[in-house]
Amino acid sequence: MKLDPRHLEILAAIVDGGGLTEGAQAIGRAQPSVSRTIAMLEARIGAPLFEKNKRPLVPTELCLGLAGEGRRILAAGNTASAIVATFRTGHRGIVRIGGTPVFMDGVISTLIAEFQQNHPQVRIEQSYGYVPELTDQLVAGTLDVAICPINPTAVPEGFHFVPVLPGRNVIACGSDHPLLRKGSLRLTDIANYPWIAPPASSPLYQDMRHILRDIGVNDIRISFSGGTLASMTAILANSDALTILPYSVVFMARKQRTMAALSIRLNHPERMLGILTRDAEASSPTARRFRRFIDTEFRNLSRFIQQHEQNTVWRD
Template identity: 25%
Template sequence: MELRQLLYFVTVVDAGSFSRGAVALNLAQPSLSRQIALLEADLGQRLLVRTGRGVTTTDAGAALLVHARAMLDISRRARDELQELDESPGGRIVVGMPPRVALGLSTPLIQQFRERFPRAVITILEGLSVSLRESLIAGRLDLALLFDPAASPQLSFQPLMREKLLLVAPPKSKLPARVGLAALANYPMVLPSAPNAIRHLLDSVLGPRRIELQVLAEVGAVHTVLALVATGVGCTILPESALGAPGGEALPRAPIGPPSIWNALVLATPTARPATRLVRGTAEVLQELDFRRRETDPGDIYRLSK
């Protein structure tokens, strides 16, 4: 069984027929058929069945297809890695970020990426942490910055920044120096709608304490939350970095606790896929960016652990 034969087999399956597969491979159809026949003889299994519309896989063919794709992918990655040893890597990398993180980090990330990898292309995709996590596991992203992701054996996390959540109120509101967790139930709230990392974090902290918030409205974007708070609809709970968005700078805010509630921004990477030089280098660039690191207060008893 040769990698070349596996490539021919996968191409025929993807094309749906020997004739279209031969065109895709720039190979004569009799030669392609002979190679598939040799592969079937080597394995002692019928892999493809010709039909009036092309070909379909047998049960053995369907089983081999999964392994063939994996072996071809590993072969390609190994070849790329070896080619990258003596030259600046090319190719494309896709990085996922929440919108408010992308707003502040896209420019320095792209500038430093271009300096380090002039032959490569970087794509930044924005989305909620929940959807970015799913895309990373599915292989649609190479790296992602996520807020408080759920643990997964398919991902590893590198902490980048931690922030306390704050109670944010409409203009001219009078807030105490600190707001205890139980007192949060006294404030009408406008919150991000689930699924959302902040909502999940609040539920995980307040739920076990039987603290129920007065949720007046739920919206998807942070800037919409801030706009509603600015018009007096209600209060909200956000990390300090979110208040840099338009409309959030002048809003009254107060720290929560004790205990404080911390959210964490992490760099997430897949554990199953081998990291190329480009992926490793981009991860290093992300870790070198100017994230504001915050230390815990001695009196805090609630901690995030990843």
């Protein structure tokens, strides 16, 4: 025999409330309607659910057993409602985020950890890629958000781009590098040290070539190339090598004291780090909440960097 789960919910409300009127009020129904439901349920079962002619109502053993199941149904319904509510407000769900490796590992990963501290029911699925791959994934619907550096005037048609951080590159080195201790730093000093080259497919690789050409360093020795940010950082911390990195990445690593930026003013690429989406309004509530968080955190980071630069001497 299959019973209507709603009837069991009503039965639980009556038992827990202590009467028909109280049970009806608890579930927002009229008392006559509840009485008819109990009569139908007794007829279907073929046994009374309450002791006859007793006031207040006294549930039978059968009634108590069915009411217990009704409580479970009510609890499951309340849990399901809470799940839907947290999803609608962006506190539950999945966000598929992709971005360029250096920014993802050097900056975004820290922000993801902060986001999940306050949103433990959100799962982040992260992937790596550069702009061509990221735009393809956004079009295919396999990515919700891309965080990458783009020239704002060259955003592909059909995409929405929100700039969050100006493009800014620096010459990075280990925190104990000899050049950091020099009172007067000359460009010729830089040429004497080996260089770490970013992956050839990275925009940073071309940036490095342009920067070195602009500052008059034409003959460099590449000691390491193509590694991840973690490997580049480890080599910087344990050698005298130099490399080109976004200033935001070096700034975020300052607490670990593994690398620093040489105070040499460079020409910067016409790119901005930003949030790239295909259709911002059609995304899930969780993805929209994550985008707002990233936007806010990057604007705060931008202010911190500006304040830090006011106390830094940059040599031309």
